[in-house]
Amino acid sequence: MTVTLPMCSVDFMDTSLSPEEKAISDRISELRAQLGDDLLILGHHYQRDSIVMHADFLGDSFMLSQKAAESDAKYIVFCGVHFMAESADILTSDEQIVVLPNMRAGCSMADMATLREVESAWTTLLEQAELNDPLDREDPTAPAGPGEKFLVPVTYMNSSADLKDFVGRHGGIVCTSSNAQGILNWAFERAGPNGAVLFFPDQHLGRNTGNAMGIPLELMPTWTPGIGAMGELKGSRIILWHGFCSVHKRFTPSQIENFRSQHPDGVVVVHPECPIETVSASDANGSTQYIRNFVADLPSGSKIAIGTEINMVARLADEHPDKHIECLDEEICPCSTMYMIHPAYLMDVLERIVDGEIPNQIKVPKEIQEGSLMALERMLSIKK
Numbered sequence: 001m002t003v004t005l006p007m008c009s010v011d012f013m014d015t016s017l018s019p020e021e022k023a024i025s026d027r028i029s030e031l032r033a034q035l036g037d038d039l040l041i042l043g044h045h046y047q048r049d050s051i052v053m054h055a056d057f058l059g060d061s062f063m064l065s066q067k068a069a070e071s072d073a074k075y076i077v078f079c080g081v082h083f084m085a086e087s088a089d090i091l092t093s094d095e096q097i098v099v100l101p102n103m104r105a106g107c108s109m110a111d112m113a114t115l116r117e118v119e120s121a122w123t124t125l126l127e128q129a130e131l132n133d134p135l136d137r138e139d140p141t142a143p144a145g146p147g148e149k150f151l152v153p154v155t156y157m158n159s160s161a162d163l164k165d166f167v168g169r170h171g172g173i174v175c176t177s178s179n180a181q182g183i184l185n186w187a188f189e190r191a192g193p194n195g196a197v198l199f200f201p202d203q204h205l206g207r208n209t210g211n212a213m214g215i216p217l218e219l220m221p222t223w224t225p226g227i228g229a230m231g232e233l234k235g236s237r238i239i240l241w242h243g244f245c246s247v248h249k250r251f252t253p254s255q256i257e258n259f260r261s262q263h264p265d266g267v268v269v270v271h272p273e274c275p276i277e278t279v280s281a282s283d284a285n286g287s288t289q290y291i292r293n294f295v296a297d298l299p300s301g302s303k304i305a306i307g308t309e310i311n312m313v314a315r316l317a318d319e320h321p322d323k324h325i326e327c328l329d330e331e332i333c334p335c336s337t338m339y340m341i342h343p344a345y346l347m348d349v350l351e352r353i354v355d356g357e358i359p360n361q362i363k364v365p366k367e368i369q370e371g372s373l374m375a376l377e378r379m380l381s382i383k384k
């Protein structure tokens with residue numbers, strides 16, 4: 001096994017714990033035991049090993065949202081970022097308490113689309129694309145009738161709860177990287193053959209998914225707040241918000257070329273948040289769960305370069321010592337906000353819960369619960 005470690009100053013492979021880290025880890029285990037079935041800890045694939053080792057479930061945002069929805073635990077501690085904890089709160093009962101170990105753990109991509117920006121763009125887009133608002137009909141989610149053309153909003157899971165509420169109220173839906181094609185098919189049925197989807201905040205997931213569905217690039221203009229449309233809105237099929245993931249946009253076709261020059265028989269798998277040039281140059285692309293399955297299915301001795309967050313790549317390399325696994329970008333850093341969930345923060349919130357406090361609760365305001373729940377439940381009701 002070869003793991004190409006990134007040139008950053010943090011401890012990615014923190015499986016060997018220092019005495020201080022071991023003490024924290026032991027205390028977390030004690031607190032978990034004390035809380036028993038009252039506690040559910042969810043861990044995203046991009047979390048460090050010293051967090052993941054304490055998670056009841058490890059998964060992507062789709063899988064973890066399902067686990068939150070199915071759980072009866074009183075306290076759900078979400079080791080991920082803010083929008084994930086919000087979705088967990090929306091999908092759980094009022095009696096359940098969702099806790100984010102570090103309130104500063106946000107997502108820079110999610111922050112690239114605010115409700116104010118989307119609301120302001122919405123009216124302009126309807127006018128310029130000559131489309132109708134699904135909100136103006138009796139059932140905003142009914143399939144479009146003959147001659148009807150709507151603009152249907154689709155938001156990536158990586159967005160704030162108020163945007164999910166906007167989407168829910170306007171007859172739209174949430175998607176993740178593991179179900180984006182199925183969700184877009186659902187949305188096109190509602191938009192009509194001459195309608196369009198407004199996809200936010202990640203332009204790359206939208207463009208890569210549309211491209212895989214055979215939609216020409218010229219029918220997928222980009223919208224940037226304050227600047228406007230890049231491309232023709234009228235007759236377009238997917239209007240892409242300008243957002244991107246600062247981790248995945250770093251993967252490039254030249255890194256793939258470089259890997260292939262060293263490993264002519266190697267394979268490259270990347271996340272669809274990467275730019276389209278990178279996705280097109282790779283051998284396969286898909287969600288974090290897809291990447292995990294893809295790597296597991298390759299034969300022993302395979303040489304694999306992966307274009308996603310380094311904690312997950314390093315963990316896959318550990319899990320498959322019979323394969324050569326490396327990160328596509330040897331200088332990549334972890335997702336800086338995911339990395340804000342340090343074990344000391346996890347220990348701290350558990351201590352406070354045991355002491356009867358409710359620390360770092362993520363509570364989505366009542367007035368935006370209904371719309372965001374509709375948008376999430378529509379997604380959960382659709383098979384991938």
Ligand code: SF4
Pocket residue numbers: 046081106107108109110158245246247248309335336337338
């Ligand atoms: S990896 Fe990218 S999309 Fe995921 S939480 Fe980090 S910044 Fe957001």
